[in-house]
Amino acid sequence: MVLAMMVGCAQAASSDGWSSFKSRFMTSDGRIQDTGNNNVSHTEGQGYAMLMAVWYNDRSSFDSLWGWTQQHLKNPQNGLFYWKYNPAAANPVADKNNASDGDVLIAWALLKAGQKWQNPAYLQASQNIQKAIVDRDVITFNGHTVMLPGSQGFNKTSYVVLNPSYFLFPAWRDFAASSHLRVWTDLIDSGMDLLAKMRFGDAGLPVDWVALNTDGSVAPATAWPPRFSYDAIRVPLYLYWYDAQSLQLVPFQRYWMNFSRLQTPAWIDVMSNNKAPYNMAGGLLAVRDLTLNQSGYLSDRLDDNEDYYSSSLHLLTWLALKDR
8 A cells, every 4th residue: 555655656746747847858967958949959948947946846957957058058258148059050059149038037047946945056146147137138228128138139229129028027026126126126117118018909919029119119020920929928927927916917818818718829910910820729828828817727737749838838837826
């Protein structure tokens, strides 16, 4: 009987979403593979997994993830991280730019790890990255404090390109609480103000990439399709994680309530109203359920066919629900 109970407990432990995530996407040396994108790795994935490892109290995995990230992605010139690692390339980090959301996620995970496990080295590393983000990625533009998506290529002088899914409100709040620097609350205030303006088309939703002009107006950035899609789906996730009662969630709730749950299009072109020819599933559907407060559908059990990104959204939604 005792043996049977022990086996049952072991099976239950191994079937949680984090165990599934690790077995599918994490290499033995701590690299997260984007299975929907030729198994490349990026700071976003490393940061997501580091957050999960803290939440699931898995310090050994956290240390592997952080160790690999430092060894292969750290940019010694500016204290940030190369955004992409391609294991099939002769130079796996040919693009030396960073992705500010990845940097924030890594710093946030280190802050949480340092607090949870009483580790000053994690806290110091988080502080160093936070400082580098402020120095390299945060600017004031038309009175708004904004975080550019990367240190290179997004400030066009007459306008800046923003990615609203990089508005990591819960992380910025935690940085503000730990550092007492006003820049983080300024980012939150400006981010909320800008999001309120990013209600494009009949759907009234933000798009993946947005231009902020010198006169303060916003418009879909011309180099990308004007879609509320795989990037912008994270906007309501982070809003909920920051404040589950936020009125900024209302546009998403209104839009998704137009569809039955399993017939909700995966994306919409806000200019033409053309919708994806396929419906939400996996992590996308989990974000919808979270936003509509339909938490009965949520769990941290991953479907067998979910790729890296869907699985990431799925587990992050669970963390956002439980972190309230």
